[in-house]
Amino acid sequence: MKLKAMKYFFFITANILFAISIYAQNTVIKAGHLFDSKTGKFLSNQIIVVKDGKILDVGSNLKYANTDKVIDLSNSWILPGLMDCHVHITSNFPFRNVGISQSYTTESSAFRALRGGYVAKQLLNAGFTTIKEIGNDANYASADIIKAIKNGWAEGPDIFYAGKIIAPYGGQTKGINIENEHLWDFEFIDADTPDEIKKAVRKNIYYGANVIKLVSGDNAYYNIEDIKAAVDEANKFGCKVSVHVMGGDAAKNVILGGAAAIEHGINLNDELLSLMKEKGTFLVGTDFSFDNWYAYGMDSLKAKFMENIIIDRLKRAYKMGVKMAFGTDIIIDLPGLNRVQTNLKILQSWKAAEIPSSYILQTMTIFAAELLGVEKSKGALEKSYTADIIAINKNPLEDIDAIKNVSFVMKQGKILKQE
Ligand SMILES: [Zn+2]
Known part of the structure; x- marks a missing residue:
């Protein structure tokens, strides 16, 4: 009798839970124009059903319960949440007076x-x-x-994190005197052999990194074995390796060593770009506009020269079919602009290189997701993907600058902005 009562109790409880799961309120987004990041095209009049932080379903003729919360974005352009694959959120340096090393003594962690x-x-x-x-x-x-952010004390994006930069002796500093030899330890780990590189990778992962960043070619450059050591060690922990490198033999070693991405790659020639294409190496071009170069203290002539180099490299990389992910790399806010507005100045370079808006959007969504290794859960608005969803009021295919005004933001199913 006791057993029968228990069975009955479980039967009733299971049915109540089932009923709750069916009738739990889902969020339904009426999407006037929905970006299919895999084709680069917009689909008209779609419905997105969101449940438990994920996309439950997407389609043009979906039925939903009248108890569901409906968000009408019929007049908007809906995209997966955008991604920036190269940011330094904790850095900001004075306009045209950078002084990075000095900041190590004045700005605490x-x-x-x-x-x-x-x-x-x-x-x-x-x-x-x-x-x-x-x-x-x-x-x-x-x-x-x-x-x-995880504790809910602050709101922010999902952050992939590199930890300290691993570099040959001296990091990216120049001219530090011997008494201050370890000043750069604040932001860099000296690693000059494959064993030192492996230890540095482990240290970063211990402190929370899930991507690995090396710098090569500033004070010295890594050979293929060095890069391989980083890649092998990072891969053991399921992490990918990105390398700050501009071009030449340093870049060739990065590509042949199996790194996932070249960051910057300002001086990549056609030979290196075609090697990247062959090996599937991503380019995170951090494609500064004139204003961004000028902010570093260059005169107008030099800033224009650098901008032209970037536009030319962007054009060639796009034409050759090198995989690209969007990255901005801003560490100096422009006068009167906040960080995001400064970041998006670099769209000027993409426009000048005549890269189609649809492709730029892909570098900010599905291509970026692929570089981060999350293309099966982020970067597209499809069934079972994370519900990171944004909306804008103008067609970004007509002008990519439309993404500068985002009117709706949902992260993991939670609405954070709705104008
Ligand atoms: Zn950077």
């Missing part, structure tokens, strides 16, 4: 984390639901920002 939290919120608010924080963040300041 706590101060940097607070700035990073502020910028993270800005990015999320502008539709960037995923970012790759690529290093230069003091003593692992971003690790704490990530924890704060």
Whole structure:
């Protein structure tokens, strides 16, 4: 009798839970124009059903319950949350007076984390639901920002994180005197052999990294074995390796060593670009416009020269079919502009290189997701994908600048902005 009563109890409980799961309120988005990131085209009049942070279904003729919460975006352009694969959220340097090394003595890791939290919120608010924080963040300041977001103390994008930058002796500093030899330890790990590189990779992962960033070619450059050591060690932990490198033999070693991406690659020639295409190496071009170069203190002539180099390299990389992911790399906000507005100045270079808007959007969504290794769960608006969804009021295929005004942001099913 006792057993019968228990069975009855479980039967009733199971039925109640089943009923709750059926009638639980889903969020339904009426999407006037929905970006199919895999084809680069917009589909008309779609319905997205969101449940438990994920996309339950997408289609043109979906039925939904009248108890569901309906968001009418019939007049908007709906995209997967945008991604920026090269940001430094904790950094901001004075306009035309950079002084990075000096900042190590005046800005603490706590101060940097607070700035990073502020910028993270800005990015999320502008539709960037995923970012790759690529290093230069003091003593692992971003690790704490990530924890704060996870704890619900702060709002920000999903952050892929590189930890400290691994580089040949001296990091990216120049001219530090011997008494201050370890000043750069604040943001870099010296690693000059494959064993040192492996240890540096493990250290970063221990402190929260899930991508690995090397710098090659600033003070010295890594050979193929060095890059391979980083890639092998990172892969053991399911992480990918990105390398800051401009071109030449340093870049060739990065490609042949099996890194997932070249960051910057400003001086990549056609031979290196075709090697990247062959090996499937991503280019995160961080394609500064004139204004972004000028912010570093260059005169107008030099800034224009650099902008032209970038536009030419972008054009060639696109024509040759090199995989690209969007990345901005801004560490100096332009006067009167916030970080996101400064980041998006680089769209000028993409436009000048005549790259189609649909392709630019793909570099910010599905291509970026592929580089981050999450293309099966992020970067597209499809069934079972994470519900990172944004909306804008103008057609971005007509002018990519439309993405500068995001009117709706949903991250993992939660609405964070609705204008
Ligand atoms: Zn950078």
